[in-house]
Amino acid sequence: MTDVAILYFSGYGHTVKQAEALEVGASSIQGTKVDVLRIDENGDLPDVGWDKLKDAKAIVFGSPTYMGGPAWQLKRVADASSKPWFSQEWKNKIAGGFTTSITTNGDKASTISYFVTLAMQHSMVWAGTAVMPANAKANGPDDAGWTGGMTGALAIAPSDASPEEGAAKGDMETARLYGARIAEMAMKLN
Numbered sequence: 001m002t003d004v005a006i007l008y009f010s011g012y013g014h015t016v017k018q019a020e021a022l023e024v025g026a027s028s029i030q031g032t033k034v035d036v037l038r039i040d041e042n043g044d045l046p047d048v049g050w051d052k053l054k055d056a057k058a059i060v061f062g063s064p065t066y067m068g069g070p071a072w073q074l075k076r077v078a079d080a081s082s083k084p085w086f087s088q089e090w091k092n093k094i095a096g097g098f099t100t101s102i103t104t105n106g107d108k109a110s111t112i113s114y115f116v117t118l119a120m121q122h123s124m125v126w127a128g129t130a131v132m133p134a135n136a137k138a139n140g141p142d143d144a145g146w147t148g149g150m151t152g153a154l155a156i157a158p159s160d161a162s163p164e165e166g167a168a169k170g171d172m173e174t175a176r177l178y179g180a181r182i183a184e185m186a187m188k189l190n
Ligand SMILES: Cc1cc2nc3c(=O)[nH]c(=O)nc-3n(C[C@H](O)[C@H](O)[C@H](O)COP(=O)(O)O)c2cc1C
Pocket: 009, 010, 011, 012, 013, 014, 015, 016, 064, 065, 066, 067, 068, 069, 100, 101, 102, 103, 104, 105, 106, 107, 157
């Protein structure tokens, strides 16, 4: 049984949709068990969360981009991960990251870069999306890879869009494909 843990925070519900798409993608790979661990508004993990992270073969970090980086709630858990860091508990696990923000750019790359650094601190192995950019004239928000970010999954949720209206169809598909890739990579570790 392969375990993919999706460890994330969402303040207003938009990043939830991205996490759900990742879950669908990871679950589509046969034999994969997915644990979704949502950090609460106080920056706490569910009690079982740390054990699940220890057991997982892959951890995907997610947060909205707030002020050009991850939300403090995610960072609180990242700081608390200094405990498993001491014994390098997460060493050689597959790592990935995703973020939602309001604007096309919005400094989402800073959030993803933070996740890469966190993963490197834990001696994890980073997996990019492997979703090719959809960059022709005919391409747009309905297409996976339309934002062109290959390090992690990006989503744009307009300021007046409810979580249900959500980010573009292409962003959700990118997250779904990324979830499947993470699960496949985790399976190769077996
Ligand atoms: C405190 C705060 C800071 C934000 N900073 C940024 C930012 O730097 N770049 C950006 O594009 N959007 C920014 N936003 C917008 C959020 O990224 C956007 O609303 C996102 O969809 C929220 O995700 P959530 O619903 O999962 O919390 C910010 C929102 C808040 C509340």
